[in-house]
Amino acid sequence: MTPMIRLGKLQLDAPFFQAGLAGYSDTAMRLVARRHGCPYCVTEALLDQFLIQGGRGLKSADLDDGDHPIAGQLMGSHPADIAAGAEILVGMGYDVIDVNLACPVKKIKKKSRGGHLMSVPDEAVAILDAVIQAVGSDVPCTVKLRRGSDDSPGALANFHRIFQATIDLGYAGAVVHGRSVEQKYLGPSNWNFLRALTDQYGGVDDFTIGGSGDVWQASDIFKMIDQTGVDFVSVARGCIGNPWVFTQARALLAGDTQTAATPPTIFQQRDVLLEHFQLSVALHGEQLASRLMRKFGIRFSRHHPRCDEVKKSFIGVMGLPAWKAVLDKFYSKDGPGVGGDAALPEEAGEAESTCPEPQSI
Ligand SMILES: Cc1cc2nc3c(=O)[nH]c(=O)nc-3n(C[C@H](O)[C@H](O)[C@H](O)COP(=O)(O)O)c2cc1C
Numbered sequence: 012m013t014p015m016i017r018l019g020k021l022q023l024d025a026p027f028f029q030a031g032l033a034g035y036s037d038t039a040m041r042l043v044a045r046r047h048g049c050p051y052c053v054t055e056a057l058l059d060q061f062l063i064q065g066g067r068g069l070k071s072a073d074l075d076d077g078d079h080p081i082a083g084q085l086m087g088s089h090p091a092d093i094a095a096g097a098e099i100l101v102g103m104g105y106d107v108i109d110v111n112l113a114c115p116v117k118k119i120k121k122k123s124r125g126g127h128l129m130s131v132p133d134e135a136v137a138i139l140d141a142v143i144q145a146v147g148s149d150v151p152c153t154v155k156l157r158r159g160s161d162d163s164p165g166a167l168a169n170f171h172r173i174f175q176a177t178i179d180l181g182y183a184g185a186v187v188h189g190r191s192v193e194q195k196y197l198g199p200s201n202w203n204f205l206r207a208l209t210d211q212y213g214g215v216d217d218f219t220i221g222g223s224g225d226v227w228q229a230s231d232i233f234k235m236i237d238q239t240g241v242d243f244v245s246v247a248r249g250c251i252g253n254p255w256v257f258t259q260a261r262a263l264l265a266g267d268t269q270t271a272a273t274p275p276t277i278f279q280q281r282d283v284l285l286e287h288f289q290l291s292v293a294l295h296g297e298q299l300a301s302r303l304m305r306k307f308g309i310r311f312s313r314h315h316p317r318c319d320e321v322k323k324s325f326i327g328v329m330g331l332p333a334w335k336a337v338l339d340k341f342y343s344k345d346g347p348g349v350g351g352d353a354a355l356p357e358e359a360g361e362a363e364s365t366c367p368e369p370q371s372i
Contacts, residue, residue: 016243018107018219019151019183021080023050023243027232027260030186030223030247031055031084031111031155035307038075039290040251043283045077047254048261049246052081053155056111056125059087059096074104082107082153086114088123088134090141097142101150108146109153110139112173113188115195126192130160132169136176143180151183155223158204161193174212184219186245196358200224202239209240221245227359228351229259229271248356252310254283274350280314281342288334301330308337310356314348315341 016023028051029036029044041052054072061068062085072083083100085108087093097108112135114125128135143152154177159166177185187208189200205222212220222241226232227249235244250256255275262270275283287307291300308325315321324337348354 016219017183017217018051018153019217020149021051021106021151021183023080025050025261025264026236026243027246027257028052028221028243029250029257030245031082031109032247032251033114034303035251037071037291037294037303038073038078039287039294040307041078041081042075042290043254043287044250044257046286048257049250049254050080052078053109053245054081054084056084056086056114057096057100058124059085059089059093062096062099063092069099072100072103079104080106082109084109084111084155085142086111086119086124087138088128090137093138094141094145097145097152101146105150107151107153107183108142109155109186110142111155112138113155113157113192115157115192126157126160129157129169129173129192130166132172132176135173136180139173139177139180139182143182148181152181153184153186154182155186155188157188157190157192158201159191161191166191174208178212178215178218183217184221184242186221186223188223188245190224202235205235205239205241213240219243223247225359227355229256229263232260233263248358251356252307252313253354255279255314272350274348274354275314276345276348277315277342278345280311280348281338284308284311284334284338284342288331292331297330301328301334304328304334308334313354313356314350316346316349317341318349 016026029049031053033055036055057072083105085093085096087096100108111125112128119125146152159170187205189202189204209220219242221243222235222239223245226235226244226246232244246256259271288304291304305325305328309322312318312321312325321341328334
């Protein structure tokens with residue numbers, strides 16, 4: 012039976028989604044994910060000030076008709092401003108409003124936004140309250156948190172204060188990243204924390220708990236659900252240059268282990284590489300798209316048997332003709348792609364991840 016995940020009035024037919032990924036998860040990446048079976052996406056964190064001031068910030072939040080259901084993720088430091096940002100997103104047609112209390116980046120923390128708010132629970136709760144008041148009951152609200160600001164008992168107490176307030180205020184759900192803010196992306200995500208969380212709060216009515224951290228391939232989604240009891244799972248670095256993680260997860264749901272274990276063929280990769288580039292050009296123009304797509308190309312190259320050569324070629328791409336030239340050179344003859352552990356990026360499973368910091372915020 013297909014599991015139904017509820018976020019307020021919204022129902023998802025699969026227990027996973029594409030996470031917010033600053034600098035990556037734009038409309039182009041989201042549409043590609045959806046075409047591979049992703050049931051739900053979150054935008055990268057959008058600064059309330061960008062939305063309030065209009066212009067480019069507002070433009071970057073524009074929605075494609077095919078990009079639903081979607082959560083608009085907000086980051087800010089003042090309740091009234093972030094509430095105003097939430098109203099703007101509701102007006103733009105976002106299906107869910109998600110509040111970011113998780114971003115560990117220093118320039119965000121210094122401004123009392125994102126993960127910084129985990130250490131000042133009164134401020135965090137005031138923001139959560141203002142947002143849900145502004146949004147009203149028609150559009151569900153959710154929150155993205157880290158497991159705490161650090162490993163101290165005080166940080167744990169702050170976490171529970173914020174988490175309980177999220178439930179009491181009527182939020183539809185929360186996604187918890189099992190790393191602390193201090194930890195950034197170093198070391199493993201603490202799935203034991205997620206287990207304890209669902210043991211404590213798992214029975215709460217109309218409240219859906221999501222987990223995040225160290226989900227690199229489709230099997231990790233179901234491992235996390237089994238081991239931690241979360242309702243649904245955020246796929247983050249594991250889906251950069253790998254939309255097939257969603258096809259494979261759908262196959263696992265259907266009990267089709269053979270499809271789930273089959274890596275994308277060279278022709279399937281070529282089609283996605285072209286589609287993603289063209290969507291990105293339509294969104295950003297050729298110059299910016301070329302720059303953005305290089306980092307995707309590097310990740311896509313992991314599925315090619317000549318990974319190192321392909322990666323080098325993508326790094327030099329300056330426009331659509333150059334992108335097509337890489338496809339002509341390496342993707343014009345069909346054959347099996349690379350999957351499983353061999354296709355994982357270097358940081359997967361590393362004790363010390365070298366993950367880049369979000370760039371667009
Ligand atoms: C480059 C990058 C940008 C990110 N941007 C966001 C963001 O805008 N919003 C958010 O909620 N999480 C963001 N995250 C955190 C991820 O959604 C996720 O929680 C984290 O990467 C842990 O999952 P993973 O270990 O499976 O990658 C970002 C992570 C990375 C690596």
